[in-house]
Amino acid sequence: MDAEIADYLKTGVEVARTAGKEINGAFLEEKRIECKSSAVDLVTETDKHVEDLIISTLKKKYPTHSFIGEESTAAGKHCEWTDNPTWIIDPVDGTTNFVHSFPYVAVSIGLTINRQIVLGIVYIPVLDDLYTATKGGGAFLNGKKIQVSCQEDLKQSLLLSEVGSSRMESEVTIKMKNYQALVLAGVHGLRSIGSAAVSMCLVAKGCNDAYYEYGIHSWDMAAGAVIVLEAGGVLLDTTGGPFDLLSRRVLVASSRKLADSVSSHLTHLELPRD
Numbered sequence: 001m002d003a004e005i006a007d008y009l010k011t012g013v014e015v016a017r018t019a020g021k022e023i024n025g026a027f028l029e030e031k032r033i034e035c036k037s038s039a040v041d042l043v044t045e046t047d048k049h050v051e052d053l054i055i056s057t058l059k060k061k062y063p064t065h066s067f068i069g070e071e072s073t074a075a076g077k078h079c080e081w082t083d084n085p086t087w088i089i090d091p092v093d094g095t096t097n098f099v100h101s102f103p104y105v106a107v108s109i110g111l112t113i114n115r116q117i118v119l120g121i122v123y124i125p126v127l128d129d130l131y132t133a134t135k136g137g138g139a140f141l142n143g144k145k146i147q148v149s150c151q152e153d154l155k156q157s158l159l160l161s162e163v164g165s166s167r168m169e170s171e172v173t174i175k176m177k178n179y180q181a182l183v184l185a186g187v188h189g190l191r192s193i194g195s196a197a198v199s200m201c202l203v204a205k206g207c208n209d210a211y212y213e214y215g216i217h218s219w220d221m222a223a224g225a226v227i228v229l230e231a232g233g234v235l236l237d238t239t240g241g242p243f244d245l246l247s248r249r250v251l252v253a254s255s256r257k258l259a260d261s262v263s264s265h266l267t268h269l270e271l272p273r274d
């Protein structure tokens with residue numbers, strides 16, 4: 001691995017573990033909750049504090065780098081993605097899980113250079129599971145190499161998706177229609193675990209075969225995207241076209257054949273870009 005990327009990875013892992021300690025410390029405590037875009041789009045003091053901690057640590061070490069963070073964007077900072085090295089951060093992916101002390105909560109840190117995702121770190125502090133990947137260097141869970149399943153058959157597959165935080169009837173209707181279409185197509189199961197980053201890592205680990213979602217953001221998927229790719233999976237737009245980090249939608253799968261089968265059952269939603 002390139003020495004510069006190795007240094008970014010080491011720093012990113014250190015800061016993700018520090019952030020994880022903060023999350024674990026607050027996990028069973030009572031949380032002060034605020035709402036963002038909807039009554040079910042939640043944020044806690046921990047989200048804000050952990051994002052500040054991650055960005056200030058990385059900024060100190062890499063003062064010329066750029067940053068996109070979920071909570072800074074929610075607070076009004078423009079989401080500007082350039083060729084400059086850009087850290088894309090979701091301090092607490094799975095905030096609703098965190099609020100309910102449901103364990104799938106992750107720190108998600110991706111780094112892009114020339115708008116290519118070059119590394120991804122997803123740390124689930126409650127489980128002490130650390131997923132990492134660098135472009136061309138493979139994907140790992142707690143230091144052990146991981147690989148997607150070899151599933152190609154929709155009828156033999158276990159899928160993941162989410163209803164997300166929009167409560168617009170038109171959006172929810174399409175999402176439910178998609179659930180119904182896949183269930184009736186005969187999949188083994190369709191799970192929702194409340195974190196895009198963790199969902200992508202479970203596909204990378206091979207214990208789930210595909211995940212799609214409409215309505216997520218770049219910070220939910222940047223790190224998971226490179227982890228799935230490096231584990232041998234495919235990363236696409238939900239239509240089956242090329243993945244676009246700002247498009248608010250994603251489809252990952254163990255194989256192109258399975259991705260195409262999932263995509264063929266979806267009614268697609270167009271969403272405002274990040």
Ligand code: IPD
Pocket residue numbers: 070090092093094095096162163164165193194195196197213215216217220
């Ligand atoms: C959310 C999670 C969830 C997804 C939502 C995201 P957050 O991220 O990834 O799985 O369904 O669309 O917003 O808000 O907990 O960081």
